[in-house]
Amino acid sequence: MTETSGVAKTDNGGACTGAPWKDPSQKPFIELQSLSKRFGSFAAVDNISLKIYRGELFTILGGSGCGKSTLLRMLAGFEKPSAGRILIDGTDITETPPYDRPVNMMFQSYAVFPHMSVEQNVAYGLKKEKLPKGEIAQRVHEMLELVQLPDLARRKPNQLSGGQRQRVALARALIKRPKVLLLDEPLAALDKKLREQTQFELMNLQDQLGITFVVVTHDQEEAMTLATRIAVMEAGRFVQIGTPSEVYEFPHNRFIADFFGKINAFDATVIACDGETLTARLDNDDTQIRTRHAPPLEPGTRCVIGVRPEKLLISTQAPTQEGYTVTRGVVEDLAYYGNRSLYRVRSRSGQVIQVSAQNYQRSAELLLEWDDEVFLSWDSSCSVVLTQ
Amino acid sequence: MRRSSTFLYSMLCFGYAFLYIPILVLMVYSFNNARLATVWGGFSTRWYSALLENSQILDAALLSLEIALVSATVATGLGTLAALGLNRMGRYRGRTVFTGMIAAPLVMPEVITGLSLLLLFVSLQELTGWPGSRGANTITIAHITFSMAYVAVIVQSRLAAMDQSLEEAAMDLGGRPYAVTLDITLPLIAPAMAAGWLLSFTLSLDDLVIASFTSGAGASTLPMVIFSKVKLGVTPEINALATIIIGIVTVGVVIAGWTMLRQQRQLANQQAR
The missing domain is CATH 3.40.50.300 (P-loop containing nucleotide triphosphate hydrolases)
Structure with a gap:
C-alpha cells in the first residue's frame, strides 16, 4: 500500500x-x-x-x-x-x-453530521485515528477530489443537495481505506x-x-x-x-423469476425426462415444450415452465428451425415503444403470453395488428423449469 | 363577512387586553407617588429608590437568582444523563418503568412534591444529621429534583427525533462510545439542553410552594418575600420590582428573537448563493 x-x-x-x-x-x-x-x-x-x-x-x-x-x-x-x-x-x-x-459503511440516510462542514465530516474517521493534521488535510483534499466535491469543502450539509450529501457520505466512508x-x-x-x-x-x-x-x-x-x-x-x-x-x-x-423482470409461466405436466432434455405438455393445450437444464423429474410430475418475454419469437408463419417450441395464439393487445413492441398474445388455452420484440425493420405501419393469428416460438434452451 | 371579521378582530383585542392590561397597570402604578397601590397620586420614581434600599427584597432576589442558576445547571446535567440513559443504552429491564417515572414529577401537584421533600429532609436529618438546617441548600436540592424531570423529558424527545445512524456512523468511523457522545450526540442535543436549562431557571425563579416547604428560617426566595408582603397589602415597591423583572425579560426575549431572525437570514442567503 x-x-x-x-x-x-x-x-x-x-x-x-x-x-x-x-x-x-x-x-x-x-x-x-x-x-x-x-x-x-x-x-x-x-x-x-x-x-x-x-x-x-x-x-x-x-x-x-x-x-x-x-x-x-x-x-x-x-x-x-x-x-x-x-x-x-x-x-x-x-x-x-x-x-x-x-469495515466502513455508507448509511441509507447518509448520516452526514449536520453540525460539521463537509471537510470535517470527511476528516472525522482520520481524526479518530489520531493522524497528524497535515496528513489528514492532504487525504481529505484527495478524497474530495475523488468524489468531485473540492469546492464545497467548507459547506455545511444543509447547504448541499441530496446527491452531494451522498458523495460526502461516500468520501467519509472511504477515507479510512x-x-x-x-x-x-x-x-x-x-x-x-x-x-x-x-x-x-x-x-x-x-x-x-x-x-x-x-x-x-x-x-x-x-x-x-x-x-x-x-x-x-x-x-x-x-x-x-x-x-x-x-x-x-x-x-x-x-x-x-418474478423479482427480476417479467416471465411467462406455463403450468405443465412432464412427459419424458432423459436428464438433458425435459419434455412437458402445457395444460389445456397440446403444445409440447422441450427444455434443457432440467433437474431429473418423473414423467407425470406437475411443473412450471418459465420463458422471458424477450426470448419469444413472434411470427405470422410457422417457424421452421430445429429445436424450437411452438405455440399459437391471437394478438390481443400491443404496445409500441419505438425500439421494441410489447405484445399480449392469448394462446389457445386462454393464457395471456407476453412477448417483447425488437423492431428490426423500419416501418411506419405496425408489422402485426390486433387479432392477428400468430405463432410463438422459442429455443428450448431459453426456457427454465421453476419450482413454485 | 365584514361583520364576522369585526367580531374576530374585537375578540382578538379583548384577548390580548386581558393578558397585557393588568401588566401595564402594574407598570404604571410602579411610578405612583401615593402609598396605596390602588390610588393614583402623581408620577414619581420614589419606589425604585426605596426598593434599592430595601435589603430584604434585594437579598431575596439575589438568593433566588443563585438558587435558579445552580439548580438549572445541575438539573440540566443530571436530566441529560437520564435522557441518554433512557434513550441510548439499548433495551434493558425496567426501561419503560423508568421512562414513565421520570415524567411523574411533571404532573405531581407541587404541594405534594414540597411536602414529601420536607418529610425527606426531616427524616434524613434525624437519621444522618444532614441537613443541619433547612435553607438555600435544601431549596436548591428540591428545585434540582423537579427541574431534572423537565430537562430529561425535553432532551429525550430531541434524542428520539435524532437519526440514530449519526451515532452509528461516528462509531463506524472509529469513534469509541464516549467520544461519539462528545462529538456527535452532545452538539446535536445542545439546543434541547439550553431549552431545558432556561425552563429550569424560570421554574426555580418562579417557585413559591416547594420553596416554602423546603426552606427554613432565614432563607427566603423572592416569591416567598413578595407573597408574604402581599398578605400585608401590596406596596408600590413590589410593583417597581415587578416592572424591573418584566423589563429584563422583555429585553431578553427581544434579543433572542433578533438573533434567531439574523441566523435564519444568514442561512437563507448562504443557500441562495
Missing part, C-alpha cells in the same frame, strides 16, 4: 476479474459461517453461510423485512449475531466492536438521472480502489447493473446466489 497515493491499491488490484467463486483454491475475503440473528422467536437472519471474494461488488437483494439490513448491520458490528461467525481477511471479527473493524465498504441502499434517495450517473461512478470507484463492496438493496435493477454477484434473500435465507445473468436467466424459483 502506498501511503501518499490516497488511493489504496491492494496486491490483487482493481475489481475482481474472472470468477473467484468458481475456483475452490481461492481464499474468501469475507466469510459468514452459519450466521443467525434472532429477535425473540423471530429469526431475521437464519443460518446463513456465504463467501465473498476480494474485490467483489456483492449485492444482497430482497424485499423489506427479509433480513438484508440486519445482515449488513452484523457485518458493520451494530448487531451481535445470535450464532455463527464472521471472518474478514482470515480474522474473526464476530466480537470486534464497530470502531475496531476494518477500509477492507470492506458496506452500502445500504446507496441509490434509493436519488432521482432517476442521478441514479444512473452515480451507479457508474460507484463502479468506477470500486474499480480504482479495489475495495470489496457489499451492497444491500431492494431494487433489482440497481443490483443487476452494479453487482459481480447477487444474493437474493427471502425470510432470513438466501434463495439464490449467482451472477446477474445467472439469476436472471436461470432463476431457481417463481419468486426470483
